Amino acid sequence: MSDLSRRGLFGAVGVGGAAAGALVLAAAGSASPSSKEETVSDAYPYFGVHQGGIVTPAQDRMHFAAFDTAPGLDRDALIGLLRDWTDAASRMTQGGSAGELDAMSGSYDAPPEDTGEAYDLPPSGLTITFGFGPGLFLDAAGADRFGIAARRPAALERLPHFVADNLDPNLSDGDLCIQACAHDPQVAVHAIRNLTRIAFGRAVLRWSQLGFGRTSSTSVDQATPRNLFGFKDGTMGLRAEQTDLIDAHVWVQAGADPAADWLVGGSYMVARKIKMQIETWDRAPMREQENIVGRTKREGAPLSGGVEFDQPDFTLEGRGGVPVMDVASHVAIAHPDHNDGVQMLRRGYNYVDGNDQLGRLSAGLFFIAFVTDPRTHYIPMQSRLSRNDLMMEYLQHIGSGLWAVPPGVTEGEFVGQALFA
Numbered sequence: 001m002s003d004l005s006r007r008g009l010f011g012a013v014g015v016g017g018a019a020a021g022a023l024v025l026a027a028a029g030s031a032s033p034s035s036k037e038e039t040v041s042d043a044y045p046y047f048g049v050h051q052g053g054i055v056t057p058a059q060d061r062m063h064f065a066a067f068d069t070a071p072g073l074d075r076d077a078l079i080g081l082l083r084d085w086t087d088a089a090s091r092m093t094q095g096g097s098a099g100e101l102d103a104m105s106g107s108y109d110a111p112p113e114d115t116g117e118a119y120d121l122p123p124s125g126l127t128i129t130f131g132f133g134p135g136l137f138l139d140a141a142g143a144d145r146f147g148i149a150a151r152r153p154a155a156l157e158r159l160p161h162f163v164a165d166n167l168d169p170n171l172s173d174g175d176l177c178i179q180a181c182a183h184d185p186q187v188a189v190h191a192i193r194n195l196t197r198i199a200f201g202r203a204v205l206r207w208s209q210l211g212f213g214r215t216s217s218t219s220v221d222q223a224t225p226r227n228l229f230g231f232k233d234g235t236m237g238l239r240a241e242q243t244d245l246i247d248a249h250v251w252v253q254a255g256a257d258p259a260a261d262w263l264v265g266g267s268y269m270v271a272r273k274i275k276m277q278i279e280t281w282d283r284a285p286m287r288e289q290e291n292i293v294g295r296t297k298r299e300g301a302p303l304s305g306g307v308e309f310d311q312p313d314f315t316l317e318g319r320g321g322v323p324v325m326d327v328a329s330h331v332a333i334a335h336p337d338h339n340d341g342v343q344m345l346r347r348g349y350n351y352v353d354g355n356d357q358l359g360r361l362s363a364g365l366f367f368i369a370f371v372t373d374p375r376t377h378y379i380p381m382q383s384r385l386s387r388n389d390l391m392m393e394y395l396q397h398i399g400s401g402l403w404a405v406p407p408g409v410t411e412g413e414f415v416g417q418a419l420f421a
């Protein structure tokens with residue numbers, strides 16, 4: 001393990017103004033590694049043009065949390081919360097404590113400012129990404145509690161109902177959300193726990209999710225991981241290095257929504273908790289599994305031929321003139337050619353929440369995508385998938401949410417500050 005831990009605060013807070021994704025070593029005296037040499041102890045800069053945790057190379061662990069603001073919270077108190085969250089996030093991502101004092105310091109007669117479980121741990125690539133839900137702008141009763149309703153982005157509405165959705169309100173929505181990703185689960189959990197604690201009296205945890213195993217790659221240097229169906233997942237996902245595509249499909253551009261200019265440089269985050277009927281899937285023949293996905297299980301190559309990163313040929317016909325790639329395969333329906341060219345930055349995680357009373361795993365994929373506009377990028381694709389995707393027989397969408405993700409933070413500012421200017 002690196003010498004770098006949370007014993008005291010490190011001088012690395014605020015290192016560089018570079019966009020998140022540039023890796024820095026916070027340990028004094030260490031040489032900067034290339035991204036191929038990244039280790040579990042590294043830190044990403046907190047301050048930058050975009051928030052971390054979007055184009056940052058997807059870490060292997062995630063703790064996601066959605067919050068509701070407390071009844072009676074006013075604009076100044078909300079700003080105070082965002083400022084406190086920003087300060088804590090800027091410290092924790094650099095391997096520091098949640099509070100100004102570390103977990104073992106402070107008055108003996110007061111609770112410590114940090115809960116302590118990450119005290120000996122390095123930064124572990126921690127990123128903390130904040131999002132604002134539709135309810136922050138207008139609550140269920142239509143009240144503009146924080147004086148920001150006029151600046152609500154037009155695209156920030158609850159996602160519509162999709163065919164076969166079976167959403168649990170207790171696993172959906174939230175005025176605010178936080179995505180904490182790290183190489184070490186204890187570091188991600190520590191971040192959410194302490195941010196929840198800091199929010200006491202101002203925002204209440206509504207629902208949360210642990211994810212253990214990325215199902216995407218967001219950098220060209222990352223190998224493609226596998227999901228709980230055993231297939232390579234993330235092959236055709238957007239990569240940080242594809243900057244033109246990231247600009248076109250992920251970041252909100254100037255002029256996109258004049259009422260929501262504060263969101264320029266930010267994005268929209270879609271989260272869907274998708275239960276996978278894995279015991280049923282495990283009984284499906286290999287031929288059927290591959291046909292449903294549209295790719296080979298071993299290599300992740302398109303069924304039309306070639307190797308993993310080759311494009312599928314949807315026109316290729318097999319015996320009897322039947323397309324080799326099933327028109328209802330997951331890949332066929334989700335491909336940009338069949339979705340007006342749209343792509344999304346997928347950043348999901350596998351999850352297992354124990355099991356049900358019949359001995360079936362309560363498991364699936366916590367789907368996360370960052371998009372420039374959910375109305376063009378997520379909603380039409382999900383509508384097609386929910387109606388036609390062969391994989392839907394094995395899936396159940398049980399949780400859902402959409403949040404506007406403000407741009408990155410400059411030192412001295414708080415996250416989302418431009419919304420309140």
Ligand SMILES: C=CC1=C(C)c2cc3[nH]c(cc4nc(cc5[nH]c(cc1n2)c(C)c5CCC(=O)O)C(CCC(=O)O)=C4C)c(C)c3C=C
Pocket residue numbers: 227229231232233234235236237272274276293295330331334335336344364365367378381382385395
């Ligand atoms: C609305 C968007 C998507 C949802 C929801 C979704 C769920 C989901 N996907 C898999 C497994 C795989 N998905 C793959 C590709 C793929 N999926 C989406 C979108 C959604 N998936 C897109 C845009 C793509 C890329 C299509 C393309 O350009 O070819 C693959 C193949 C490998 C890959 O390219 O990533 C797999 C496997 C599961 C299990 C799942 C829900 C549980």
Ligand SMILES: [Fe+2]
Pocket residue numbers: 330334
């Ligand atoms: Fe998919």
